[in-house]
Amino acid sequence: MTTTTTDQTTPEITFDSFGLDARIQRALSEQGYTKPTPIQEQAIPVVLQGKDVMGAAQTGTGKTAGFALPIIQRLLPLASASASPARHPVRVLMLTPTRELADQVYDNVARYARFTDLRSTVVFGGVDMNPQTEALRRGVEILVATPGRLLDHVQQKSVNLSQVQMLVLDEADRMLDMGFLPDLQRIINLLPAQRQTLLFSATFSNEIKRLAASYLRQPVTIEVARSNSANENVRQTVFQVEDGHKQGAVVHLLKKRAAEGMSRQCIVFVNSKIGCSRLARHLEREGINAAAIHGDKTQTERMQTLEGFKQGSIDALVATDVAARGLDIPDMPCVINFDLPFSAEDYIHRIGRTGRAGASGDAMSIYVPGDERLLVDIEKLLKRSIPRTPLEGFDPTGAGTRAEENDRRRARTEVRRPRANGDGEEPRARRNDPASSRNAFRPSSDDSFFTRPYEPSAAAVAAQPDVTDNNAAAFGRGRPAPKRQLAALLGGVPRKS
Structure with missing residues (x-):
């Protein structure tokens, strides 16, 4: 009996293995990318097939390239060098929970697509809307946005989402569980029902998985490390x-x-x-x-x-x-x-x-x-x-x-x-309420000077006119006598004997 030994060595996977366009490969070479990370290795082929994805990986493992590179590859047949905005409708929408992350994702997308005719831009709050509106009206295929500012542009009719083919939720757990759900639902209602949806994050709770499943169609779940784990480095x-x-x-x-x-x-x-x-x-x-x-x-x-x-x-x-x-x-x-x-x-x-x-x-x-x-x-x-x-x-x-x-x-x-x-x-x-001041004076309870009732001095009593029932009308109806006025001014009212 002859035993045949086969070589089980798996060939090293590079970005060339995915069949990416030469223009994308050129951009990756300029960025110094040579070997894909585990999340990129598993996610890129699935996204290229047009399937919905739930991707979980530790932070710092290249999730952005894991969805951006195959998206750019899929859009290349629709790229146009025309200056007409009609030839550059929004086909991909990438939503992030924070402004900083939106700006970072856009920067990565722009670098990956720099040698193509695809256009991209980013919109987020805290800055002037006019430059964003001008960029949207010139036409973009890839739009990176935060939910609130995107809805502002929708309300002003400066963006049309009716031709979106792919939706990406980056840091999806935060998008779904921290107040973004109403805005997110409004945005999804504006998108075509037939689309590819990608959810990527470092953490996925079971509740978030069940909630996200309502947005996806038979998603492929990719977890390259133990769920909710920290980087071993x-x-x-x-x-x-x-x-x-x-x-x-x-x-x-x-x-x-x-x-x-x-x-x-x-x-x-x-x-x-x-x-x-x-x-x-x-x-x-x-x-x-x-x-x-x-x-x-x-x-x-x-x-x-x-x-x-x-x-x-x-x-x-x-x-x-x-x-x-x-x-x-x-x-x-x-x-x-x-x-x-x-x-x-x-x-x-x-x-x-x-x-x-x-x-x-x-x-x-x-x-x-x-x-x-x-x-x-x-x-x-x-x-x-x-x-x-x-x-x-x-x-x-x-x-x-x-x-x-x-x-x-x-x-x-x-x-x-x-x-x-x-x-x-x-x-x-x-x-404006003086009582709310942290520095408001609070007298000590054992200080008799501040706690005893007000007693006017003999000189103060002698200086006041004699107010009787006959001349009280001189001070107006219901107006207190001068002695009580002075007491109230100084912070106390004399006790009745």
Whole structure:
């Protein structure tokens, strides 16, 4: 009996294996792409076949190219060099939950399609609509948008979605579970029923999967790693400090990394907008170049801050979760959770800003005793425990500040306080109410000078005219006697004997 041994070696897959157009290959070569990532390797052939997809992969693994490259390939037969807007209808709609992610996806799409006749643009809020309207009216095949601003353009009739052939929901879990569902449903109602729908994200809960299934037709589910898992290239550490010393701990970590020759550049995540701004100012006072980015910043300020961070002029980017989703900054060495996130899924997205494209990174979290429940939720999602370790070399003596305690108290108030508008100001009536002032004087209960009833002096009594029932009319009907007027003016009313 003869045994035949066959070579089971699988040939290496490259972008040439997908049969992509030479113009797309040229763009990939300029970007330095040679070998597809696992999510790209599995998603590109399925998307090219026109099937609906639910794709889950760890952050930083190239999900954008996984759907953008096959979409461009499928659109090439419809590309036109004509200047007429009618020859460039919107055929692909890509929706993202944040402005920064929308701008980043558009940048990638534009680079992949730069040698083709396909047009693309991006629309998001916080900036002037007129340039966006002009770009839409010139005609685009690929439109990247945030839901709210897209509906603004629909209302102004500057965009027509009746010829959309492919819909992409990037960071789909956030799109479906955080207030975007009504807007998303309105947008889907404007699209043709016969279309290809692609959902991509790093995390998919079972509830989101059931909800997304209503938008897809027999979808192909692609999970290249364990669902809701963190990148193995990221070293996760939790440092336990006493309450009130978190600001000092962040300063210690950043300065320690700089002293050891590592890059000081880092993203520091904070849960509240006011805490974000205050931490950035504290780092500046400690000699660390820092800037804050959160929802109360204008879009121009947010884009300028991100650009400065990418260019290296900013060492510490202090951010809320507006920077946790999809933000791609190459070679990001470090992420620090100043506050543990309220949602365990957000932890995965936060630490996914480092360790991207095969690189390694550090994800450090500051833990205080009150964070136990949040950390347990994160460990349940990761299906692993994260050891709590003390911060070596950190002397908490004097590190805690009254300002940090005020930040925590105001952060809690920020959640409960009613907002009048989106600029973070309190309602006008509350701002003008002296009783709401934090600095309002409160006398001590054991100070008899402030607690005893008002007793006018003998000189004050002698200086007042004798007011009787006969001459009380001289002061007007119902008007109090001068003695009571003076008492009310000075803050008290004399007791009746």
